[in-house]
Amino acid sequence: MIGLNALVRLPRRYKRGALRLADMAMMLAAFLLAIPLAERSETLASTDVWLVLGGVVLATPLVFGPLGVYRIVLRFMHLGALLVLCEGVAVVVGAMLLADLALGWPITWQVAPVFAMLAVLGVGGIRLLLRELYEWSREPLRRSVIIYGAGAAGGELARALKHGDRYRPRAFVDDWRGLQGSLVEGLPVHAPEALDTLIGRFDIELVLLAMPSTPRCRRREILEHLARLSIPVQTIPAAEDLVGGRARVSDTRDVQVEDLLGREPVPPFPELMRADLADKVVMVTGAGGSIGAELCRQVIAQRPRTLVMVDSAEFGLYAIEQELKGRLAEQGNSPRLHALLASVQQGERMREILDSFHVQTVYHAAAYKHVPMVECNLVEGLRNNVFGTLALVLAAVDTRVERFVLVSTDKAVRPTNVMGATKRLTELICQAFAATGDGRPRFSMVRFGNVLGSSGSVVPLFRRQIERGGPLEVTHPDITRYFMTIPEAAQLVIQAGAMSRGGEVYVLDMGEPVRIADLASQMVRLSGLEVRDAEHPDGDIEIVYTGLRPGEKLYEELLIGGDVGKTRHPRIMTSREHLWPWEKLEPYLMELHEAMTASQHGRIQRLLLRAPLGYAPEGRLVDLVWEARHARPPLAPTGPSSPSSIAALLQERFRSSGPA
Secondary structure, eight states: OHHHHHHHTSOHHHHHHHHHHHHHHHHHHHHHHHHHHTTOGGGGGOHHHHHHHHHHHHHHHHHHTTTTGGGSOGGGOOHHHHHHHHHHHHHHHHHHHHHHHHHOOSOOTTHHHHHHHHHHHHHHHHHHHHHHHHHHHHGGGSEEEEEEOOSHHHHHHHHHHHHSSSEEEEEEEOSOTTTTTSEETTEEEEOGGGHHHHHHHTTOOEEEEOOTTSOHHHHHHHHHHHHTTTOBEEEOOOHHHHHTTSOOTTOOEEOOHHHHHTOOOOOOOHHHHHHTTTTOEEEEETTTSHHHHHHHHHHHHTOOSEEEEEESOHHHHHHHHHHHHHHHTTSSSOOEEEEEEOOTTOHHHHHHHHHHHTOOEEEEOOOOOOHHHHHHOHHHHIIIIIIHHHHHHHHHHHTTOSEEEEEOOGGGSSOSSHHHHHHHHHHHHHHHHHHHSOSSSEEEEEEOOEEETOTTOHHHHHHHHHHTTOOEEESOTTOEEOEEEHHHHHHHHHHHHHHOSSSEEEEEOOOSOEEHHHHHHHHHHTBTOOEESSSOTTOSEEEEEOOOOTTOOSSOOSOSSSOEEEOSSTTEEEEOOOOOOHHHHHHHHHHHHHHHHTTOHHHHHHHHHHSTTOOOOSSOOOOHHHHHHHTSOOOOOOSOOOOOHHHHHHHHHHHHHSOO
16 A cells, blocks of 8 residues: 555656556557467567567557557546547557558458457556556545435536545435436445445445435435434535536535425516616615625626615625625626615715615615624614614605615514514604605515524524534524525515515515424534434433523514415515504604613613504513613713714704605
8 A cells, every 4th residue: 555655646757657668568468469369379480570569569659649648647537538548559550550561571460450459458457457546545535425316416426526535435325216226337326225224334424415406395305314314414516506607516515404494495586686676776785794795696696787785894895895896807797886884874874875876776684683682782773773774764765766675574573572673663664654755765674584594593503513512502492483595585575675566564485484403403413413312312412402582582473463465476475564654653763762862771662662563572671781780879960961963963854854
């Protein structure tokens, strides 16, 4: 093994020289063996035969060299390389026959075909032998794997892995009975029921799922079966990524959570995707966040005239700007991109941006969304989510924006937390302006649940906890959540907004709710580990239950009442929700703003309870400032307090800019 590795590491010029000598030896042996096989042994007594033999041996590297035989890397030998070898042997044999014909040497036509076959076997066989020796030398360094799926993608994956340094494919597993028992790429195909036996027999370390076009529901069934085996599972990229050239079959990755959820996305309706975007000036707030960034990607795909990206977080905004610039650099006639640092709380700044760029469509995704964080920062959650939205809405009305789409949340339904209450308030604001305005802008609200892979999602948290050896922290054994991929959510937001006539609350079909504890268990098992519990005390990773966090619900809802309507899109529904007219909402907001400015936490909570939000907190206030203030004696007053200039300005805007 050590000598073979040293040979592999030799400079290429030495290896090519050794291969030339080997070819000459193979041609010599083939010639000497062909003569007795052709029953022409008497010719060996002729001096001319030995002259021909010497010519054949010397001509071999001279013929093979120009044909590129010695540029072929042996570990990548394939049928094309063997054809080149055949071509080289044919040239040598042809030259030999021409010499025989011209000079009358005693080399007969019976010897030539036998020599040709033996020569091809010799020079080709030595290369195949060296390739196999090289593969054998790498076996201790490669992980044994089984490929699930013996179709075209599986075969291509097996070929790629054989030439790689990481994995050694040992067998295929496939559901189709017609393939079971056959050989694909030299590997046997087994039934899925044999997986457990195969894992032990071949010491399998990984299962690679090579079924890019299989429906997600079937992938989920397969993954659930594999999870019970507690073996690591990876998958190849999706079919659309392979066809689009964005990924290769060999680019294996960890199983994504969307594979576990089994939800089949509905292809977007092109006319709805284009309606408010194509050749329009579009603004996305919260552009640096998970949903905002994906909205920007989807918007760019529809070729708007201009995309205005707004966020107060510098790095997130910079990241999406650089990503989109990289995408657009490959296209001609690209839309203009503008990345603007600004907070939606700055009403005059929002008015300036909307007016300067003549924005036509607004997607408002900027919000504080992390439930416990907003619960502990009640005032800032209110300031950003409610009054930031109000400032943006007023600016959109003043600048005559055509369409305004609010990204809402399922937590706005019968909220038990401040975040959900603030988002329901933003819905009320948009509903009020839609009901009493002149239809410009057209307001709509889109409500959905958790998205996979977002900054606040539980999935990346579980991955980090698995990487460090656990435990996985779940708040409650029975807690459930709806899940949707970020691209699907962004596409549905755009399509719902395009269907709006003004004032609708749209609800996205999120599929079936998922138990977070089950999700955690599957993620552990698909990482090749075992959950440690009462039944498996020797398991690898424990799942611990930490208790519901402030404001957290066991079950999320998407609808308040039963008044649900269908739309032309199967994943988008409308919900008829209670609203407050602006005449009633405006004085309420003024009072709420006054309590917020004075940091009157108890009064804020009472005001939230008074509004038609369905707000039902399940515990006491947990705002950090409020708790700190009540933990010590209050400071002595230093003088009369007065609202800040910003608060005064915003109050003046309320009085002068409400809908007519």
